[in-house]
Amino acid sequence: MSEPGLGVPEPLATVAEIRESVASGRRSPSEVVEKTFERARNVRAGGDGLNAFLWSDLRAAQDEAAALGRRVGSGDVGALAGVPLAIKDNIATLGSPTTCGSRILGDYHSPFEATAVRRLRAAGAIIIAKTNLDEFAMGSSTEFSAFGRTKHPLDPALVPGGSSGGSAAAVAAGITPAALGSETGGSVRQPAAFCGVVGVKPTYGRVSRFGLIAFASSLDQIGVFGATVSDAATVLHAIAGHDPNDSTSADLIVPEYGEAAASLEGVVIGRPAEYFPDQLDPHITAHCDRAFDHFRSLGAQIRDVSLPSTALAIPAYYIVAPAEASSNLARFDGVRYGMRVTDHGLRGMYEATRSKGFGPEVTRRILLGTYVLSAGYYDAYYAKAMAARAAIARDFANVFASGVNALFTPTTPTTAFAAGSKSDPYEMYLSDIFTVTANLAGIPSLSLPIGRVRGLPVGGQLLAPHFGEHGMFAIARALETSLGVEAHR
Amino acid sequence: MTISLEEVRHIAALARLGISDERARDLAVELSSILDHMQVLTRLETSPDDGDSQQERGMLLRRDTGPPIPLDRTVASIAPELRDGFFLVPRLATHEDSEPAP
Numbered sequence: 001m002s003e004p005g006l007g008v009p010e011p012l013a014t015v016a017e018i019r020e021s022v023a024s025g026r027r028s029p030s031e032v033v034e035k036t037f038e039r040a041r042n043v044r045a046g047g048d049g050l051n052a053f054l055w056s057d058l059r060a061a062q063d064e065a066a067a068l069g070r071r072v073g074s075g076d077v078g079a080l081a082g083v084p085l086a087i088k089d090n091i092a093t094l095g096s097p098t099t100c101g102s103r104i105l106g107d108y109h110s111p112f113e114a115t116a117v118r119r120l121r122a123a124g125a126i127i128i129a130k131t132n133l134d135e136f137a138m139g140s141s142t143e144f145s146a147f148g149r150t151k152h153p154l155d156p157a158l159v160p161g162g163s164s165g166g167s168a169a170a171v172a173a174g175i176t177p178a179a180l181g182s183e184t185g186g187s188v189r190q191p192a193a194f195c196g197v198v199g200v201k202p203t204y205g206r207v208s209r210f211g212l213i214a215f216a217s218s219l220d221q222i223g224v225f226g227a228t229v230s231d232a233a234t235v236l237h238a239i240a241g242h243d244p245n246d247s248t249s250a251d252l253i254v255p256e257y258g259e260a261a262a263s264l265e266g267v268v269i270g271r272p273a274e275y276f277p278d279q280l281d282p283h284i285t286a287h288c289d290r291a292f293d294h295f296r297s298l299g300a301q302i303r304d305v306s307l308p309s310t311a312l313a314i315p316a317y318y319i320v321a322p323a324e325a326s327s328n329l330a331r332f333d334g335v336r337y338g339m340r341v342t343d344h345g346l347r348g349m350y351e352a353t354r355s356k357g358f359g360p361e362v363t364r365r366i367l368l369g370t371y372v373l374s375a376g377y378y379d380a381y382y383a384k385a386m387a388a389r390a391a392i393a394r395d396f397a398n399v400f401a402s403g404v405n406a407l408f409t410p411t412t413p414t415t416a417f418a419a420g421s422k423s424d425p426y427e428m429y430l431s432d433i434f435t436v437t438a439n440l441a442g443i444p445s446l447s448l449p450i451g452r453v454r455g456l457p458v459g460g461q462l463l464a465p466h467f468g469e470h471g472m473f474a475i476a477r478a479l480e481t482s483l484g485v486e487a488h489r
Numbered sequence: 490m491t492i493s494l495e496e497v498r499h500i501a502a503l504a505r506l507g508i509s510d511e512r513a514r515d516l517a518v519e520l521s522s523i524l525d526h527m528q529v530l531t532r533l534e535t536s537p538d539d540g541d542s543q544q545e546r547g548m549l550l551r552r553d554t555g556p557p558i559p560l561d562r563t564v565a566s567i568a569p570e571l572r573d574g575f576f577l578v579p580r581l582a583t584h585e586d587s588e589p590a591p
Contacts (some may be wrong), residue, residue, distance in 0.1 A: 094561050108567065109562065109566075109567065111560040111561050111562040111563070111564070111566070111567060112558055112559070112560055112561060113561070244555055244556050245555045245556065245558065246555070247552060247553060247554060247555060311529065312529065312530060312533065314526070315526060315527045315529050315530050316530065318523065318526075318527070319527060319530070326504060330504075330505075333505065334569060335569070335576050335578055336564075336567075336568055336569075336576055337567040337568060337569070338569075339569075340569035340570070342579070343507075345579050345580065345581075346578055346579045346580070346581055347505070348507075348579070349578065349579050350505040351505055351506060351507030352507055354504075354505055354506050354507070355506050355507035355508060358506070363506060363508075363516075364516065364519060364520070366504050366506065367497065367500050367501060367504060367506070367516060367520060368520055368523060368524075370500040370503050370504045371492070371496070371500050371520065371524075374500060374503065380531060381524075381527060381530065383535060384530040384531060384533050384535060385527075385530060387533055387535040388530055388533055391533075424522070425519060425522075425523060426522060426523055426526050429523075
């Protein structure tokens with residue numbers, strides 16, 4: 001039997017190409033669905049291969065496609081008409097399970113649907129799969145899924161990154177042109193970098209979190225994977241905007257994300273020294289330097305800048321996020337929904353349900369969060385972490401106020417690593433070292449492919465001011481166009 | 490920073506997690522190691538205002554309200570045990586910390 005994902009052909013089509021072919025009547029939504037499932041079979045997306053999908057149902061997708069065909073026939077052609085998409089399995093959907101990659105929600109079917117998914121369906125998208133993830137989105141490799149790890153599409157011995165590894169693998173393997181993931185500390189950008197696709201973390205508040213199962217509410221945000229910057233931008237535009245069901249969603253107009261900037265004349269791109277430490281893999285540094293050369297050739301000015309609080313980011317993140325997780329995950333107690341394990345009395349039921357329902361990383365983070373919030377340690381850890389978070393946000397605000405339009409850095413300190421190679425939890429946490437700052441500060445960020453090292457993709461990261469997605473996409477498209485095929489070499 | 494076995498058992502009880510003695514010993518080592526890396530934060534000077542600025546972090550102050558959420562399925566279809574609209578749980582009297590009922 002061949003290895004999953006290896007030797008697969010190029011992706012079928014972009015979001016825009018699929019939408020145009022359906023809108024013009026050259027292809028029916030049903031034909032798109034057939035092709036998508038054929039592709040998924042060919043690359044072995046299921047449990048016997050990549051293990052990217054936790055749920056996928058051809059008949060359900062065909063029913064959606066048939067209904068969409070009638071809509072298109074009556075002239076209702078949305079921005080994503082006929083586009084097949086995959087959804088991370090911590091985002092609530094109707095008609096399919098929502099497991100969060102956890103035994104405790106192994107058989108859970110949400111009674112409501114996430115706003116982001118409702119908006120995708122309204123725009124004509126067809127949901128073809130729920131994708132694998134680290135349990136409750138806690139992890140950087142998708143090895144902590146209760147349903148087995150997802151494999152990297154280029155090499156099954158490697159991880160695809162995480163926690164949205166299933167969505168990244170689905171796009172990288174060319175099954176869907178885009179997919180939804182979620183970000184708390186880099187869970188879209190890091191797997192996007194590892195798999196060689198585009199990953200976008202929007203500004204906190206740009207996309208409704210209604211229906212996204214909470215991990216750390218002040219950091220969580222639904223994000224988007226795309227085979228190209230345009231694919232990701234089109235899908236983000238469809239899901240962005242205010243939602244009365246999420247009072248943290250911003251009541252701001254969502255601009256059209258437009259075309260690539262033909263020139264970056266007048267644009268200032270910052271190069272933060274803290275993201276280019278001496279010990280960074282020189283091959284990754286070289287790819288970033290090449291990207292800076294492209295920016296210069298497009299007319300941009302490159303400015304060396306400093307974000308001095310960056311060293312505090314991982315410690316601050318791994319206090320704030322577990323603290324919020326320990327509170328959010330208290331709701332999984334076997335009383336109202338999800339798994340219940342009976343034992344001696346009420347406390348016995350709580351403890352048996354939670355100890356059997358949660359895996360090792362979730363247990364570790366709940367305990368860490370409980371510890372740092374407990375009496376005697378709150379000021380020593382949580383209060384300090386919140387101060388560090390404010391300092392990190394100030395660093396970004398100061399740099400952007402000085403006239404820098406966006407920052408460019410590596411997305412990750414390494415390329416995709418081998419499954420099972422990071423047994424020390426903190427070593428795994430360091431995989432997020434360049435991504436957590438955007439979540440702590442609430443700013444938008446994007447990773448796009450900028451080259452390869454030993455055949456494995458390298459991601460370059462753009463960071464922009466709050467609600468600056470429009471400018472971020474314009475710069476990303478300009479770089480993507482300028483790099484061309486070099487982005488995958 | 491060292492977390493003792495007793496502290497692990499204490500926070501596990503607070504978090505309502507049942508943990509074996511062997512796992513608790515491992516967790517004491519793992520959590521101590523993770524917290525060692527957090528010590529860099531203890532050197533951070535803080536003032537009473539630090540960390541309170543929602544606006545500075547780019548987040549919105551908001552009211553925790555919203556419209557009712559229409560459900561596609563009934564609560565009974567997802568609850569482990571429900572009777573007459575109430576969630577059923579084991580008797581509180583069997584709680585290990587509870588006094589026996591008179």
